[in-house]
Amino acid sequence: xxxxxxxxxxxxxxxxxxxxxxxxxxxxxxxxxxxxxxxxxxxxxxxxxxxxxxxxxxxxxxxxxxxxxxxxxxxxxxxxxxxxxxxxxxxxxxxxxxxxxxxxxxxxxxxxxxxxxxxxxxxxxxxxxxxxxxxxxxxxxxxxxxxxxxxxxxxxxxxxxxxxxxxxxxxxxxxxxxxxxxxxxxxxxxxxxxxxxxxxxxxxxxxxxxxxxxxxxxxxxxxxxxxxxxxxxxxxxxxxxxxxxxxxxxxxxxxxxxxxxxxxxxxxxxxxxxxxxxxxxxxxxxxxxxxxxxxxxxxxxxxxxxxxxxxxxxxxxxxxxxxxxxxxxxxxxxxxxxxxxxxxxxxxxxxxxxxxxxxxxxxxxxxxxxxxxxxxxxxxxxxxxxxxxxxxxxxxxxxxxxxxxxxxxxxxxxxxxxxxxxxx
Amino acid sequence: xxxxxxxxxxxxxxxxxxxxxxxxxxxxxxxxxxxxxxxxxxxxxxxxxxxxxxxxxxxxxxxxxxxxxxxxxxxxxxxxxxxxxxxxxxxxxxxxxxxxxxxxxxxxxxxxxxxxxxxxxxxxxxxxxxxxxxxxxxxxxxxxxxxxxxxxxxxxxxxxxxxxxxxxxxxxxxxxx
Numbered sequence: 001x002x003x004x005x006x007x008x009x010x011x012x013x014x015x016x017x018x019x020x021x022x023x024x025x026x027x028x029x030x031x032x033x034x035x036x037x038x039x040x041x042x043x044x045x046x047x048x049x050x051x052x053x054x055x056x057x058x059x060x061x062x063x064x065x066x067x068x069x070x071x072x073x074x075x076x077x078x079x080x081x082x083x084x085x086x087x088x089x090x091x092x093x094x095x096x097x098x099x100x101x102x103x104x105x106x107x108x109x110x111x112x113x114x115x116x117x118x119x120x121x122x123x124x125x126x127x128x129x130x131x132x133x134x135x136x137x138x139x140x141x142x143x144x145x146x147x148x149x150x151x152x153x154x155x156x157x158x159x160x161x162x163x164x165x166x167x168x169x170x171x172x173x174x175x176x177x178x179x180x181x182x183x184x185x186x187x188x189x190x191x192x193x194x195x196x197x198x199x200x201x202x203x204x205x206x207x208x209x210x211x212x213x214x215x216x217x218x219x220x221x222x223x224x225x226x227x228x229x230x231x232x233x234x235x236x237x238x239x240x241x242x243x244x245x246x247x248x249x250x251x252x253x254x255x256x257x258x259x260x261x262x263x264x265x266x267x268x269x270x271x272x273x274x275x276x277x278x279x280x281x282x283x284x285x286x287x288x289x290x291x292x293x294x295x296x297x298x299x300x301x302x303x304x305x306x307x308x309x310x311x312x313x314x315x316x317x318x319x320x321x322x323x324x325x326x327x328x329x330x331x332x333x334x335x336x337x338x339x340x341x342x343x344x345x346x347x348x349x350x351x352x353x354x355x356x357x358x359x360x361x362x363x364x365x366x367x368x369x370x371x372x373x374x375x376x377x378x379x380x381x382x383x384x385x386x387x388x389x390x391x392x393x394x395x396x397x398x399x400x401x402x403x404x405x406x407x408x409x410x411x412x413x414x415x416x417x418x419x420x421x422x423x424x
Numbered sequence: 425x426x427x428x429x430x431x432x433x434x435x436x437x438x439x440x441x442x443x444x445x446x447x448x449x450x451x452x453x454x455x456x457x458x459x460x461x462x463x464x465x466x467x468x469x470x471x472x473x474x475x476x477x478x479x480x481x482x483x484x485x486x487x488x489x490x491x492x493x494x495x496x497x498x499x500x501x502x503x504x505x506x507x508x509x510x511x512x513x514x515x516x517x518x519x520x521x522x523x524x525x526x527x528x529x530x531x532x533x534x535x536x537x538x539x540x541x542x543x544x545x546x547x548x549x550x551x552x553x554x555x556x557x558x559x560x561x562x563x564x565x566x567x568x569x570x571x572x573x574x575x576x577x578x579x580x581x582x583x584x585x586x587x588x589x590x591x592x593x594x595x596x597x598x599x600x601x
Contacts, residue, residue: 282522289519292511328484330476419466 022396029389032382039379046362047376049108049115054358055383056105057213058236058351059391060098060161061229064205065237066091067164068230070171071201074187074194080265082415083257083405087244088237089175090398092168094391099161101387105212106157109150116362119218120150130367140219148218153211160204167197172398175406182408205229213354216361220299224284228357231277236350238270242343246336253404260334261419267333270346274327277353278320302360307372311356319349351384430553430601431457431573432584434593435562439465442568445591446471449570452587456576460554460569479540486536487529494525553599571599 036055040048066088073081105116113120118129122136135141141148170193178186206226214225222228245262248254288296303312323346332338359380360369370376406412436442439461446459450473459472495518502508503516513520542548554560554571563569570593572584588596 286519286522328480330480 020396020399022393022399025389025393025396027389029386029391029393032384032386032389034386035382036379036386039376039382043375043379045112046115047379049105050359050362051376051379051383052104053116053212054351054355054380055387056098056101057209057354057358058384059094059101059387061233061350061354062236062240062391063091063094063098063168064164064201065233065235066240067095067168067171068198068201068234069237069241071167071194071197074171074190075198077191077411079411079414080262080418082409082411083254084241084245084262084266086175086402086404086406087248087395087399088241089172090402091240091244091391091395092172093398094394095161095165095168097390097394098387099158099165101390102157102161106154109153113150117153117216119148119215120153128365129363130365144218148211148215153215156207156211160208163200163204167193167201175409176402178408179403179406184410187410202226202230205233213358213361216358217299217302219295221296222284222288222299224280228277228280228284231273231280232350232353235270235273235277235346238266238273239343239347239350242266242270243340243347246340246343248404249336257405257416259418259420263336263339264330264333265418267327267339270342271324271327274320274323274346278324281315281320302363302369303356305360305368308356308360308369311352311372315349315353315356318345319353323349355380428574428601430599431571431576431579432581432588432596433554433557433569433571433599434588434591434596435559436568436570436593439568441592442570443468443471445570445588445593448587448591449572452578454572454576454578456573456579458571460560460563460571462564462566462568477544479537479544482540482543483533483537486540487533489536490528490530490532491525493532494528495521498524553601556600557597559595 036048036051039051069081070085070088070092072078073085108115109117109120114124118124118126118135119138119141122134124135126133126135126138146152171190174186174190174193177183206229209229210225214220214222242263245254245258245266249258285300288300302308323342326332326342332342355372359372359376363369405415409415434445436445442459442461443465446468449457450471459468461468498521499516507515509515518525554563554569557569559567560569570588570591572579572588578584585596
């Protein structure tokens with residue numbers, strides 16, 4: 001444990017030089033959301049609802065991954081990630097806007113739940129999605145009703161997002177306050193909050209993703225689901241972190257601060273979580289394939305229908321094999337021209353993975369899903385771009401309010417000379 | 425027996441000294457030389473001009489061998505040599521063969537990595553001429569040494585000694601082979 005307060009490496013390096021324009025990001029965000037809104041009138045309310053859900057899940061995944069990485073940083077007393085942590089803290093400001101972006105989903109749940117969550121509507125006729133009988137007389141749902149009911153859905157969703165927002169606020173306050181007084185107690189406070197926050201976020205994100213996405217197919221069982229979502233969260237956040245590092249390098253802010261070892265470290269984590277995602281996804285598929293009981297296999301049967309089969313194969317080769325082989329190579333991980341493309345690719349395949357989990361849940365009366373490649377994909381893309389614009393806007397607004405790196409963090413000197421020769 | 429000495433050895437006091445000396449020897453174009461330090465020095469590999477290890481190339485060959493061994497073993501056993509229908513499953517599927525293949529990938533990668541490391545670093549080495557140097561034990565305690573071998577094409581008793589001197593080396597001595 002270090003108890004000294006580090007001093008700034010050099011004043012000229014740490015001030016924010018150019019101020020980015022958050023306004024443009026907000027404009028992109030609003031246009032994206034408007035285009036997604038157009039989907040309501042072109043493809044119908046159900047398509048709009050699904051697009052909004054996918055967009056929301058993607059950006060809450062990014063924000064949750066960022067929150068988890070910040071907490072993991074604190075609990076391990078890590079040094080290499082100190083300067084990236086500041087950017088993550090800026091990103092954490094997006095939770096409060098994600099809470100606003102969740103409200104339309106809450107409205108859907110109370111006004112017209114069968115647009116997404118059929119189980120909330122006891123009068124919904126399952127024949128509309130290839131089943132039979134009413135939801136209200138479905139014994140499977142009765143057994144799960146203690147968890148799957150609209151009041152719990154509402155209360156827990158709000159509770160979870162508020163917990164995440166609150167934790168984010170604590171880590172942001174501690175870090176920014178340390179910039180002012182340099183006290184090590186902020187580091188200690190963050191470490192304690194991280195110790196409690198990690199299990200809290202693990203449990204809340206598991207329950208939240210089960211309520212928001214998995215429950216659409218409420219007959220299904222999988223104990224891997226929360227862990228699957230966790231792996232996607234962290235992969236998306238690591239890609240974001242990499243892209244921020246490269247962006248700040250290209251802007252000039254990170255010149256003299258960022259070295260190859262920082263990129264190598266984030267690359268190693270990206271490789272580890274690529275393998276972790278594959279491990280989780282394969283385990284889920286393998287157990288269901290092996291047991292071969294209809295209560296579970298239907299979920300994958302739906303996802304082998306039509307072009308979803310190719311999406312499944314893309315996930316195997318694009319979400320695992322390709323990034324795995326590329327990330328094995330050291331030269332890729334320290335190449336500032338090639339590596340960001342790996343980050344962009346992983347960020348996109350994580351989106352495809354979320355689409356794969358959410359979108360086929362919407363079935364036609366034949367019991368088959370709508371195709372992946374359809375006009376609905378436009379509304380999904382618009383919602384993702386739109387909410388992304390809002391999150392970037394929130395990040396950029398926070399970006400100019402604090403120093404580029406936490407200059408008085410006890411580990412900042414270690415971070416800036418990370419694995420570099422200590423002899424000069 | 426050749427009477428030619430093994431090389432020249434010089435002693436340095438601090439990590440900074442040895443780092444700068446290594447840079448000078450590297451820039452002078454020497455190939456057969458080494459640094460002895462009591463602890464790992466970050467950046468010494470760069471100062472010595474050493475490229476990244478080739479062990480990963482051996483590792484990946486081990487990994488590929490392990491994966492194909494697992495897959496082909498299970499294929500041969502289940503689908504060719506001893507066909508038994510179990511639970512209505514196909515005789516062979518990469519799905520149930522995957523966990524085993526994956527374990528073998530890890531196992532063979534580990535073997536290849538350990539083996540490749542010993543192959544490339546030539547350990548265990550039971551004899552090395554520097555062991556005869558009277559103060560070499562300081563090299564595992566508080567001093568740093570730099571050894572240039574006589575087999576290096578650029579080696580020249582006078583010039584090499586001069587280089588070690590200008591780089592700050594002390595107690596320069598010839599090593600018996």
